Amino acid sequence: MFQISSARPERTQECILTAPLGIPRLVSALGDAREPVRNGMLSSPPSPPSARKRGVQLLLITTVHRIEALILLIALTPASEEFQKLVAFENAFDLIFSLIEAEGALTHGSEVVEDCLSLLANLLRLNISNQSYFRETGCVKRLAKLLADVNQDQDSEEPTPQWALAHRDKNLWGLLVIVQLFLIKGGVNTPANQTAFWNNGVMEQVLNTAFGQRFNVNVTSKV
The missing domain is CATH 1.25.10.10 (Leucine-rich Repeat Variant)
Known part of the structure; x- marks a missing residue:
């Protein structure tokens, strides 16, 4: 996604702006909404190896999503004041x-x-x-x-x-x-x-x- 936004930033902005809940979903990814799941896994009784493996995979996916969202927002926000406002007002x-x-x-x-x-x-x-x-x-x-x-x-x-x-x-x-x-x-x-x-x-x-x-x-x- 970052490569696409770098090549065509205006088109990428347009797609995100017109997508249902595009900006809210992108910004909310910074907050790692699945954090309570991680805390729950850490405090719960030991899980079978397969379950623990799935938990680690979930954490890795969550982290990657968060970093990708961060990098994408950096790429999309330098030039458009309106886009900057929309992002800021999503907390x-x-x-x-x-x-x-x-x-x-x-x-x-x-x-x-x-x-x-x-x-x-x-x-x-x-x-x-x-x-x-x-x-x-x-x-x-x-x-x-x-x-x-x-x-x-x-x-x-x-x-x-x-x-x-x-x-x-x-x-x-x-x-x-x-x-x-x-x-x-x-x-x-x-x-x-x-x-x-x-x-x-x-x-x-x-x-x-x-x-x-x-x-x-x-x-x-x-x-």
């Missing part, structure tokens, strides 16, 4: 943040977290409506928490594994890019975004990141 922000947290957040997350941040950037870049919706649905607080958690992780006595450092810094850089999207000079939403970031502690966490000297990420100011 996409909440699902993306939940997926980031489930995949290890900024400190331990790898490619899936990077893809989640890419999708967030696509949905928010120069999209006034989505930025307002992001603020109004409490997502600024979740953004601040991601920054606070990665700062706190670096203050803990247990060091971040060496293999995770590159992904951590890339994830942090990606989140800081998203912060910048809200602070465009002269932007209609910029004053409201600045207020929301200040009230929810985003700016405090950015300053902690900038002056903490714990990351290989340069944080600079823009005028």
